[in-house]
Amino acid sequence: TDLPPSCSRPVYCDSNLLHHVQMARIFNDSKTFVDLVMNYDEAKTLHDFDVLLNETDQNPSKKQLEAFVDQYFSEEGELEEWQPTDFCDNPEFLKLIRDKDLRKFGKGINDIWPLLARKVKPAVREKPEQFSLVPVTHGFIIPGGRFKEIYYWDTYWIIEGLLVSGMEDTAKGMIENLIELLVKFGHIPNGSRWYYQERSQPPMLTDMVALYYKYTQDLEFLKANIASLENEISYWLDTQAVSFDKDGEYYTLLRYYSPSAGPRPESYFEDYNVTIAMSEEERLDFYIDTKSAAESGWDFSSRWFVAADGSNSGDLTDLHTRYIIPVDLNAIFAGALKNVAHFHRLLNNGRKAAQYEVLLKQWMDTIQKVLWDDKDGIWYDYDFRDNRHRKYFYTSNVAPLWQGVVALDLVKTQGPKVVNYLKNSGGLDFPGGVPTSLKNTGEQWDCPNMWPPEVSIVVKALEHVGTKEASELAFDVAQTFVRACHSGFLQYKQMFEKYDAETPGELGGGGEYNMQYGFGWSNGVVLEMLNKYGSVLTANDSSD
């Protein structure tokens, strides 16, 4: 086919070596192998593996593969621990937290930052061709566990927490790292590994800059980086925009679309096994839709399943991400247009600002025309192949309010409808937070999993409605969330990547890898809530 491989580094993305090692299941987690460092250069590694293949009639045993990996790869050498110089163990925001248990919780979370802080070792810059890690200049906060590199959209919520903790320099460095990746690849990859080269993640760079600017008023930073922000917008328009017909009108919006050949290298065994009974054409499609789903950050979810009857039933073989126009992606993109227009206004570039404002208006109008369902009072993802809304509860449905990309008069008329939708959906009725969906598929971005960034999205969307009812509901959602994370923290002394909405503080589950601890965005969202509602939040009813 004409599709590129997952990345331009064969050892990590496109080789017999990758296939044999991953399919032999030498490691329990497929990501372990593609995170290893080569002991020799890539050409020698590939050549010597070919020799092994020839010597073994193309069929090396598991033991021979283990011996090869042992000799040619190592685990150490990429990252070192790092002490952010702006870390403070008693940041200001703690003083505003009324409840003493929650104040202690806030302190406990703040104390995790140094444990998740990393810097790339000089060796990676000296011999970059031997690493799957892509080097960046500044230190950064990792999500945690198996996720020991930079993740694009995670960085937004990590930065939100860092700014609450007063760590503005670290936040700035993390944005600069992403811009470095943008300059290198022409887009920001899913994460700072070569095997993520061909796909991105929700484009939240301008949101990060807006947040940083809110805290620092650093106009110089805007000036230095505005061109890169515009380049990212062009990348999404050039590669992910799709035009389609709805009720006789022609529209253009974005979708997630990551065309490259082969299984995801970091989940090679898992992807390959799903395709065993597929035809060649189905297999190619599956790999594209899988990677496109990973690009959405929601990997995996019934959101991207389109069964034969058009519903969100089925399993991974029903992934058809490329035909779905996602509410959140288009809201985030409109938000990026709004941010860049605003930055140009601040920089006195009136003409440029006006250009982005025109495109913003067009995007906001199209979101209304294509995604808004007036009867249900909510935005839905749209399946442009089958021409229908996907009328299911997903936290992403409220994203236009979260991003502030709904015209003011519509906020007044539609906002209360969204509040009703949420109240009647059942999605807010869980004791441990808001699950991403109400469908239990065993995939990690479905019920009963509650993902902290999505709770933040729901809270901010409700706050944006501006009515008393919506504000009270936002507080209730925040309170339930903080209490759940707090009880998990007391019990396990850990923060998780996702939680079980049915049992407050319990670990989430499902998906293809074990539970991960740390955890960057969970810490960020808890700090966001403590900072915002700290004077009224309580750890439990008896402390009311």
Ligand SMILES: OC[C@H]1O[C@H](O[C@H]2O[C@H](CO)[C@@H](O)[C@H](O)[C@H]2O)[C@H](O)[C@@H](O)[C@@H]1O
């Ligand atoms: O290895 C499987 C997948 O892991 C990542 O996805 C999950 O973790 C990320 C880091 O916290 C998060 O951004 C994402 O939303 C999670 O689903 C990775 O991003 C995927 O591309 C990868 O296939």
